[in-house]
Amino acid sequence: MSVAQRDVVHDVLFSEDDDELAGVAGERLAAALAAGQSAIVIATPSHQHVFAERVAAAGIDDAAAVTDGTLLMLDAAATLDLLRPDGAFDPSAFDEVVGSLVRERVARGPVFAFGEMVALLFDAGRPQEAIELESAWNELLRETGADLLCAYPGVLLEDPQHAVHIGSVCGMHGGVVADAVFRRQWQLEGERSSGSEARRLVANALRSRGVEEAAFYETLSVVTELVLNAVEHARTPLSLEVVIDDAHVCVRVGDGSPHPPVVREPGPRKVNVQRGLKLVAGLAARWGFEPAGAGKVVWADVAR
Structure with missing residues (x-):
């Protein structure tokens, strides 16, 4: 199915805790792998562990998926550093690093991606760069037809100064997803x-x-x-x-x-x-x- 024939899925999750992250993102990852899709996970080491546990609970051998290339796990902080070669987000670096990975796997079939580099940018006090990163993702998703779930920590909602930025972030996604009662x-x-x-x-x-x-x-x-x-x-x-x-x-x-x-x-x-x-x-x-x-x-x- 070509990109023009399907809607791009780009959702966002503001997770209250690791249980909700596993319940939403972990379930989507497990479902994608079970359906034979490729998956790219750009997450912190602790959240990679959360996902591995949820995938294993679904009866999927995550180690085997990594070995055969079906599942690619990338460290969010290390990957983000590659996208900021001069100390600020660079769309061309994103295209070279992330874009090439997504295009390579889309050539094999459907792709599900998870990312939380945007959360690291918010945490570092760089919300505008996070919005630029979301925009770059949107362009890549429209080109390739891959699906993406972004995650932010719910603690961001504590700061009323983030109101404008949170509104912009939500507006750049097709859906806002949640699992637990807020x-x-x-x-x-x-x-x-x-x-x-x-x-x-x-x-x-x-x-x-x-x-x-x-x-x-x-x-x-x-x-x-x-x-x-x-x-x-x-x-x-x-x-x-x-x-x-x-x-x-x-x-x-x-x-x-x-x-x-x-x-x-x-x-x-x-x-x-x-x-x-x-x-x-x-x-x-x-x-x-x-x-x-x-x-x-x-x-x-x-x-x-």
Whole structure:
């Protein structure tokens, strides 16, 4: 099947831990090898070990696959060094090193590739180079028809400054994949700026789990209203938690006030003024609150 006759598969995983990495990437690798495809894995040594265990658990002899050339394991850091000969990502070096390997194996049949060099670039504070690397991969995949799964550590989502970059990364992939239930909690100062900070943090999380557009924006609206409502009425530091599964996104905002939330009818509409719990009630599949220590937690579930 020619490249023009099939869709290029370029997915991204923001893994919470090695179990999720093995459950998603390891399973794809094992399935590719079982189907007789060639596989190229560019990973850290520890993750190479994780994949070898998952492949072996599927009844595939990974050592034999390496010996006969079906499986190629490359060290991510060493390979990345080859792509940065002058201290910055070089697309021509990528084409020479990675491109030649992919083309050679595509000539034999379908190819599955896994890569986490992009994660190393993020970790080194070079997100723009990671995006350039993703772009180079996209060009190679369109040319060859190979499939690729990229992986980033979920800890990147902790930094609201990565919001723009995470959005760009997700936009360069055909799909965002996940295996485990996502759960993350942050502490906020409880100031007016906490609303925008909360939106950035939650937006990263939603993108990393492939939350659909409607639920994405509904959840961000709910987050904004819950956080700003707590800022206005509780006036204490806040906790923000988001839990994402296949069916719902649950948002929980905790504050130090014991007073229950009150749904008020909105007054005259003003620009940049929150619309409160009335909006939350309209967007959420269900919502409520519960005591928590000396304060409370207000929560809302948004359907996906």
